[in-house]
Amino acid sequence: MFVIGLTGGIGSGKSAASRRFEQHGIVAVDADVISRQVVEPGSEALTAIQARHGDSILLSDGGLDRAALRQKIFSSPEEKAWLEGLLHPLIADETLRQLEAATSPYVLFVSPLLVESGQKVLCHRLLVIDVPESLQLERTMARDNNPRDQVERIMASQASREQRLAVADDVICNDRDLDFLEGEVDRLHTEYLKLAAEHA
Incomplete structure (x- = not known):
């Protein structure tokens, strides 16, 4: 399977770019x-996190309170290391499973x-959605109310x-509007179809 990695910092517009690829019928495997x-709820990982941090880490519906967990790990390197040790192997296994199951001409790994x-x-290739850091800050603060x-x-x-x-x-500079971003994705999609066919 021909895999295009899609990355960018928080607030860069990865999700909007990924959605546009998906509109072209491309499978997106998203690490988030x-x-x-x-x-x-019910997963072994959540049970382990709850055992370590108590019920305050859960939402009223029994799901993980990601904001509460984020606060705990960003203020403690050792808690961050513990969490990564728990989750990274699980995420890696599931990522590989989904990449291998994809049936589109190429697959996006976001x-x-x-x-x-x-x-x-x-x-096989890496696409970066790039924005100036000031714009990253502005967009993320507005979006997440952080x-x-x-x-x-x-x-x-x-x-x-x-x-x-x-x-x-490949780089898309996403400092303009959504139309511009989608046009750039469309252009690269055509390119990736060619590369994927050559790879096959």
């Missing part, structure tokens, strides 16, 4: 979606941490803009 699937996590090895310092901490925990661009095969 998988990271939610592995902690669904992950905010493609560059820094080593997941890049799963990809305080500026929390967004800055999340950004600091991800690869820098320079690190992502250094390893990109």
Whole structure:
């Protein structure tokens, strides 16, 4: 299977780009979606997280309170390491399963941490959705209603803009409107169909 990695920092527009690829019939395997699937109510991972942090980590419906968990791990490197040790193997297994099951001409692997996590090895090509950091901040604060310092901490925990661009095969600068972004995706989709056919 020909795999295109899609990445970018928080608030860069990965989801909008991914949706456009999906409109062309391309299967998107999304690491964020998988990271939610592995902690669904009843999962072993959620049981382990609850045992470690207590019931305050749960929402009223029994699901994981991701905001509460995020606060705990961003203020404690050792809690972050514990959580990653629990979740990363589960996420990796499910990612591989979904990539192998994809039936579109090529498959998109969407992950905010493609560059820094080593997941890049799963990809034949890497597409970076790039935006200036000031715009990242602005969009994320508006979208998630998060305080500026929390967004800055999340950004600091991800690869820098320079690190992502250094390893990109393709770049979409997403500092304009949605029409522009979708036009760029359409252009690359045509290119990727050719590459996937050659790969096959």
